[in-house]
Amino acid sequence: MARVPTAKTPKGRSTASSILKGLAYAALLGLLGLVVAVAVATAYLPSYSELTKRSDLGQMIRVRAANGTVLVSLGPSFGKWLPYDQIPPEMRAAMISVEDKRFRSHVGVDPIGIARSIKVRIQSGHFRQGGSTITQQLARNIFLTNSRTFGRKLKEMVLALAIERKFTKNQILELYLNRVYFGGGAYGIDAASRRFFGHSADRLSLGEAAIIAGLVKAPSNYAPTADAEAARNRSSVVLQSMVENGFIDASAASSVDPAAVRIQQTTRQNSVRYFTDWALPQLDALIDETSEPIDVWTTLSPSMQAAADKAIAANAPSGAQGALVAIDRDGAVRAMVGGKDYVDSIYNRATQAERQPGSAFKLFVYLTALESGMKPTDTIVDEPVTIDGWSPRNSTRTNLGPVTLREAFSRSINTISAKIGAQLGFGTIADMARRFGITTPISVYPSMVLGTNDVRLIDMTRAFASVASKGVAITPYGIRKVVTADGRLLYQHEQDEERVLVAPWVAAEMTDLLQSAVLTGTGRAAQIGRPVAGKTGTTQSNKDGWFIGFSSGLTTGVWMGRDDARPIAGLQGGTAPARAFHDFMAAAVANRPVEQFETQVPIPDWQLTPEEEMYGDTEMDPNAVQQMVDENGMPIGMPPPEPGMPQQQPMVRPDGTGEPTQQWLDQVLPPQQRQPQQQQPQPGQQEPQDDRSAPPADPSQPRAYTP
Structure with missing residues (x-):
């Protein structure tokens, strides 16, 4: 039988058919691979309950002041997790409208959105629309990075398809709204609502929901805390999108005035950060929780902190830094300023800087003296002294002869401190300082x-x-309690057992001396109209100025100086630091009852001389004798006596106990500073007092305070 010839297939058609078959096989294999990849991804996806935990984003720490106000939020900010039915419908509609209007119909990937994105890419030359669905964004936020690569995009699609297989649409939207980043450190709509509007997200209005929905596109640009105007303008775009997609009608959109939406102002976090930087590292020793969001309740008083900022800013000399610490009677730190500006320098001069305290250190010298049995009324001779080749000099370059311990402390007489150290032992004084917390x-x-x-x-x-x-140890602390976001208590501060450092009578006598230093001594600028006890401190060449004191249960320390330790003209403990103490304490204790010290300090019949006020309590460099004094035994850096002025001539009271007579003053003072003859006291009359001391008429009586 003859074979019937068949028509020959054209070569081009055969090639095209082969290509189509190859593409079909490739598509089939790709689809099969996609199915397998989605199945595997679905199997390995965390459960819904696991995804509701946000510890993978880091720990959120909200730091609160003593009154509960939020001082600063650190790390990611999480609010309350809102189930789907507690999320306002306006919020759900706004997010779907602006981010994924076909959310309810696609399978996790939106082909129409992808096609539109490709079209824009071809027309403009770059991607201007991402085409990512809400499900894809959720997959990226939880499991992937924001890198713009084809591989990441493919993984995102696979995960989105898997998520759609494992969870319902409502669950996906709930996960998204509770986990997406909205700017300002806020993750989730509740954190965003609390951050920007000051209330929970379950009470969001349509205008507020529009603002939050508009943040997802560019949180750093549209966050209300960064640019409130941009956030409001973006919300108008969201409202228009909701109208176009049928979620609201035009009248509802027009009823919203974005400009009328109240945006919560963020608190100033400048000097507060000095305190939080000191307090928060202590959490490692207090709690074990490192992932769950926590609220840290601190001891800081916002009003006292504001007063401390103002006092340092107003009194610290130009070019100098200032620091302040205020500690309440139980050790609670109420205010802390570590420098003039935290933004310029995060170095905390209140807790980190180590500087010479000058005469403020005499607290430990006199505590040692009192504990040894000396009394404020005991007399010691102020005279030249040499100890192991060291010859200290008083700031006035004079010696007063016999003086009481109270007078020596108030005048900050160096030779008396040296004598006490030599008598009781310098190691004993060092032990006292360590006992009281010097580290x-x-x-x-x-x-x-x-x-x-x-x-x-x-x-x-x-x-x-x-x-x-009263001699009981005080330990400063800054954290009162730590609780989780749902109110579970993790830590509660408890007072330590009382540890007595010195006997109550020693502390009372020390308070007597400290009160004298403020009433009539170098710390008079610290008076605030109620009992104050404190001490100044000034170091060589006016490099450091200190004032530390207490009143009405609050103890405050002030330091001023330059970070490079260069001299500052006119800086003494009794000037700028004492004035800063005054300004702060006058505000800080204004609403506290006036408390009298359990000791009464009689006003003495002596007062600071003008020369002592000029030099304050400036000390000398201690390292070696040759660095402290010249060949004549005079402090280096002190101006030499004027021609004709007696050197080291003792001042003698009319009764022979050390106060200068007017005759002596007339010999050494320039004519224009001498007291007129007609103002000299008559026999039997009291000598005039310096009005800066303002003692009462009867010097044997304690000073009366007017609250």
Whole structure:
């Protein structure tokens, strides 16, 4: 039988058919691979309950002041997790409208959206629309990064398809709205609502929901805390989109005035960060929770912090830094300023800086003296003294002869401190400082009694607070309690057992001396119209100025100086630091009852001389004798006496106990400063007093305070 010839297939058609078959096979294999990949991804996806935990984003820490106001939020900010039915319909509609209007109909990937994105890419030359669905964004936010690569996009699609297989649409939308980032550190709509509007997301209005929905596109650009106007303008776009997609009608959209939506102002976080930087590292020793959001309730008083900021800013000399710490009677830190501006310098001079305290260190010298049995009324001779080759000099370059311990402390007489150290032992004084909480190394060379060892302001303030607490140790603390977002208590501060540092009568006598220093001594600028006890401190060449004192249960320490330790003209403990103490304490204790100290300080019949007020309590460099004094025994850096002025001539009271007579003053003062003859007291009359001391008429009576 003859074979019937068949028509020959054209070569081009055969090639096209092969290509089509190849593409079909490739598509089939790709689809099969996609199915397998989605099935595997679905199997490995976390459960819904696991995805509702947001610990993978880091721990949120909200730091609260003593009154409950939020001082600062650190790490990611989470609000309450809102189930789907508690999310306002306006919020759900706004998000779907602006981010994925076909959310209810697609399978996790929107082909129409992808096609539109490709079209825009071809027309403009770059992607201007991502085409990602809400499900894809959820997959990216939870499991992937924001890198713009084809591989990441493919993984995103696979995960989105898997998520749609494992969870319902409502669950996906709930996960998305509770996890997406809205800017300002806020994750989830509740955190965003609390951050920007000050209330929970279950009470969001249509205008507020539109603002939040508009943030997802560019959180850093549209966050209300960054640019409120941009956020409001973006919300208008969201409202128009809701109208176009049928979620609301035009009248509902027009009823919303974006400009009328109240946006919560963020609090100023400048100097507060000095406090939080000091307090928060203590959490490691207090709690074990490192993932769940927590609220840290602190001891800081916003009003006192504001007063501290103002006091330092108003009084710190130009070019100098200032620091302040205020500690309440139980150790609670109520205010902390570590420098003039946290933005310029995060270095905390209240807790980190180590500087010489000058005469403020004499607190420990006199505590040692009182504990040994000396009394404020005991007399010691102020005279030239040499100890192991060291010859301290008083700031006035004079010696008064016999003086009481109270007068020596108030005038900050260096030779008396040196004598006490030599008599009781410099190591004993160092032990007293350590007992009261000084944590920096203390050398025991003789000049240590003049405050030549470096200390920290918070340690010195703690020591004074322990004196105010009748000799019972005070430990500064900044964290009152720590709770989780749902109110579970993780930590509660408890007072330590009382640890007595010195006997109550020693603390009372020390308070007597400290009160004298403010009433009639170098710290008079710190008076605030109620009982104050405190001490100044000034170091060589006016490099550091200190004032530390207490009143009405609050102890405050102030330090001023330059970070490079260069001299500052006119800086003394009794000037700018004492004035800053006054300004702060006048505001800080204004609403506290006036408290009298359990000791009464009689006003003495002596007062500071003009020369003592000029030099304050400036100390000398302690390292070696040759660095402190010249060949004549005079402090280096002190101006030489004017021609004709007697050197080291003792001042003698009319009764022979040390107060200068008017005859002596007329010999050494320029004519224009001498007292007119007609103002000299008549026999039997009291000598006129310096009005800056303002003692009562009867010097044997304690000063009366007017609240």
